[in-house]
Amino acid sequence: MAKNSYDIIVVGSGPAGESAAINAAKHGKRVALISDRDKVGGSCTHLGTIPSKALRHYVKQMMQFRSNPLLREFATLHKPSFQEIMCHADRVIDEQVYLRSNYYEKNDVEVIQGQATFLDANTIKLGTKGPTLKADYFIVATGSRPYRPESVDFTHPRLFDSDKILSLDHSPKKVTVIGAGVIGCEYASIFGGMGCKVELINPAESLLSFLDWEISDALSYHLRDIGVRSRHNEAYESIEYNDKYVVTHLASGKKIKSDIILWANGRAGNSDGLGLEELGIKINARGQVQVNERYQTAQKNIYAAGDIIGWPSLASAAYDQGRAACNAIVDPDEFVAIDRVASGIYTIPEISTLGKTEQELTADQVPYEVGKAFFNNTARGQITGEQVGMLKLIFHFETLEILGIHCFGDQASEIVHIGQAIMEQHGKANTMKYFLNTTFNYPTMAEAYRIAALDGLNRVF
Template identity: 90%
Template sequence: MIRKKYDIIVVGSGPAGESAAINAAKHGKSVALISDRDQVGGNCTHLGTIPSKALRHYVKQVMQFRSNPLLREFATLHKPGFQEIMRHAERVIEEQVYLRSNYYEKNDVDVIQGHAVFQDANTIKLGSKGPTLKADYFIVATGSRPYRPAEVDFDHPRLFDSDKILTLDHTPKKVTVIGAGVIGCEYASIFGGLGCKVELINPAESLLSFLDWEISDALSYHLRDIGVRSRHKEEFEEIEYHDNYVVTHLKSGKKIKSDIILWANGRTGNSDGLGLIELGVKANSRGQVQVNERYQTSVENIFAAGDIIGWPSLASASYDQGRAACNAIVAPDDFVAINRVASGIYTIPEISTLGRTEQELTAEQVPYEVGKAFFNNTARGQITGESVGMLKIIFHFDTLEILGIHCFGDQASEIVHIGQAIMEQKGKANTMKYFLNTTFNYPTMAEAYRIAALDGLNRVF
């Protein structure tokens, strides 16, 4: 039964909303979670992280199947297309919804479907005919959506964004991706893996310039190897629409003809239409809500977490931010701000990184050294055939403290967490010597840490 008054109401059922609601319930609070979908999971489960990463996984399996000499003959019998692979990804979405629905049921969180609009700082109304609910505190976790500029016709059947692309019903021969951020690079590798010719429009001088330069270079090389052409220092100007093709006009005067265009040029926080701005909650031009160090908005009993507040816009960080925002209300002594986050970029091959880059340390004149392990030199990599990849550890020349971990290749987003655990330790526990004094299972990809440590320390001693 729906109550009229709750201790905490969470708006949004993505990672931030889920962790906030369940954490509040575990602290004995009465909690309602508002979902504008009839199924929980938010954009992360239905449009973003889950479908795109599942899609990427199945495309990678197809690529491995074709490259395996034992299976290559069978790979020519059937070539699965985008729509067929997407159906397999949808199975994962269904399983995630079922799993997360059980979490709410077990923790006595009331899940209510509807679009929440704030009437005042303690009251929301669900739609024009829905109930009015009150709470002492609110946590807004409504996520984000693709940025859609007015001059781009997203209703055209050959124009897609990262939400609409999941409805694609065929495998195009040529794809233009406008925007070379994380989402653009991930989908460029997915379409390249399917055998499409891909044009990746990048306004910067290199791909994902926030990455360590060596990792960025490796990504460029391997995208090129699967048919992705990166056009650096190029900017979109306009799109020419036709029934059977589209033409992208660049500011440099170049024209690119393709079957479809994927617009991947940023995201907008879902703060509009909630009545937040009318209450005095501040948001920037991209709809991202401003919060203080404890995820509190300018209205003292309204908190926000996840993609709606911007950085780092990762599902993993959103989950932790939701829990932290809840702790700021129900358990202030347990509050921990989410500051240092390992990023996972699910290109093919994948990337994960944490800490400082060579560029940053050089600019700050910090003495550092580097240790590397190439996957093709590990026994596990040779056994599995995953020869592409590298683990790179950056450490202080004098103290041997680990300053950055950068990984490119299969299971990179798993491998980085071993180093993350050591980086979070204090004093001498956070040094390269840890990897020499620890026995790793053999053969494993984790062994790359020992190899990288030996490589790096041999340059110092």
């Protein structure tokens, strides 16, 4: 095989690109991975999941110090600035880059830095002066970036999006967050946890309306408790820019003055400049690539995975999609579509959910019942002082099959996976009785499943 010729070229080094490239290498393919950064990891590592979750972790620790009578005195000695907290987050980014670079080296994946553009279905060029590379197959995993409408001046020093906010060089006292999706709610809770006053502009009637109603209500309550004011049914109209402040004008006529604005109104796929449309590959208005059920584009040898294809736009799902897209090429019998994903929402407290909500089951006229466990009623929760949190299990009234898992509180994104493992089973293995017939370590947060099962089954029998 020629020097610049490969079996598979993966474009993008985020979770989808990483899993696709390493999976291809493990199947004996000659693989090149194209990274548009000089360090691997993609936006997930450098601008999205890793820095924002590390930032959230340190803010949550600050909040725990302030609320703990034993530690409150130390918490008041020094209040860390936004920049100081971000320095700790940068350490995690460096560790992730080192770890992932080792993955590629150990699996003989050639990493090439450059901006890829397709010349034809089997050829890409890196930049204007870079090499031309050929491959039998391509997997596009270039991810996404914050959506930036032309009407908003993102060059203004008081206007930020979720990428630019990581370079904030001061600690604001009042923040307006435009957009109350997952990213907007996460950053609203981070700034609220730091002691900022936060205005959260939400065009819908409630926060994260795709969540089970009780979880959405709990999120609204606890955001309000840390100084976040949610303005529902409100739409952004324009922004008034000033050197020392900014004013958000709403369609209702209201005006909101704040130190900074965080624009969190969706994301766009990183498809521009790739030359995909010239190959007949369809791209929507948000830059997302259209694929079939096997992650294949209209060009049969070009696949796409991760945020570049849209839903569910989660790092966890992207990793699995990348592996699945690769399997569609190298091992079709092992292909598994990613169609049921546990979502993790890293607000403070965090949220994780899988399966149906009460609203959906009611609309579908499915007979169901609910079992709940409140964290402050578990021994582990009482030991750690967790006063906030709930595990909610929704199950079929007759068969006892688990239909939905909804968790709100500390470690929610960890706890949900216990239930996920049972939901993926078939027949009698996927029923609420599993949690009664299984011994959980005591005291643990996992014990919440037994408590919720007892609560739910007591309503049925």
